[in-house]
Amino acid sequence: MKDKITFKSYCWSVGTTSYRTQKFNLNIERQLALLKEFREFNNRFDWSRETQIDYYNFLKENEFVKGNAKRPDKDARQKTSGLVDIGLLDEKRNLTEAGDRLLKISQTKSFEDDNILELSQDSYIFFKQLLKTxxxxxxxxxxxxxxxxxxxxxxxxxxxxxxxxxxxxxxxxxxxxxxxxxxxxxxxxxxxxxxxxxxxxMDMDNYKQALELFLKGTVTEKLMSVISINRKSSKNENIYYKIYM
Structure with missing residues (x-):
């Protein structure tokens, strides 16, 4: 029996499900401003775990987030990953040319709809970035x-x-x-x-393999661990076995 069947995604996604907020575009623009300010106070900005924790605390000080996250570094990554996906930040959380342009529009309140689609300037940037994403x-x-x-x-x-x-x-x-x-x-x-x-x-090879193993094998904790195709931690996979039994 295989020790593991590799997870393969069968769908696309943009950002994470953790960044749910009202006034979505305004909050993105505000976070760009906060991130730029945070970087100005951190000359050696390397987006390490320590920096991510500091950034989360900075967001909290500025009332952008509330409460106490169990993993502030993870929270900081989740708050910024979608902005990386749509090209407003690079992987190291530097503002890209598009991100910098969006921030300037927000700060100067230059929202004129003088483009071919007659969208406000910030919406026009979001539109173009989504086209490229x-x-x-x-x-x-x-x-x-x-x-x-x-x-x-x-x-x-x-x-x-x-x-x-x-x-x-x-x-x-x-x-x-x-x-x-x-x-x-x-x-x-x-x-x-x-x-x-x-x-x-079920048309994907890894799920076909899992189904074949499940149908022909004796149901054990190891089998359930293999066919669960867990892409993250496997520490709780015995729950599936218990539920099945």
Whole structure:
């Protein structure tokens, strides 16, 4: 038996689910200002664990976050990872040219809609950055916002559940065409979202291997650990065994 079956993503994502906030664009612009101020006080800025903890405490001092995070370094990474994804920061949390431009617009309140789409200046930057944003998913380069525009052009609208559960499954041309067909079927109540999601990941080699092992093997804690395909910690995988038993 294999000791581990490798996790492979079957969907794209932008940022993390941990950064939920009201007035999203305004908070992004405020964080860019805070990050630039924080860097000015830290000449040797290396985005290490210690720096991340200091940054979290700096955000707390400036009332950008509340409470006491159990892992402030992780919280600091979560607060900034989405800004890296959309190209406003680089991996070392330096402001990029786009991030610096957005900050200047925010600080000078230059929100005129003098562009081809008649968007406010900050929204126009967000729009252009989202167009460029890409994910690498199993060897495929995916541009989520471009995929969204393509899908919405085909089906005219997306429900919240279609946006949350089906759109991120479009990681290549074939799957995008497949999702479009399944989306139409789901609107006719001919298939459920669960069935669509399962059909996609059960077509992947690692899940096929897991199912084959599960069906032919004796159910043990080790087997459950192998087929759980846990991409993070495996310390709680015995819970699956207990639930199954």
């Amino acid at each position: 890409s994910n690498e998913v199993n060897g495929n380069i995916v541009r989520p916002f471009v995929v969204f525009l393509y899908i919405i052009n085909k089906v005219k609208y997306l429900t919240k559940d279609e946006f949350r559960y089906l759109l991120p499954l479009c990681i290549n041309e074939n799957l995008t065409k497949y999702i479009l067909k399944q989306m139409i079927l789901s609107r006719r109540n001919e298939i459920t979202y669960d069935e669509i999601i399962i059909s996609i990941f």
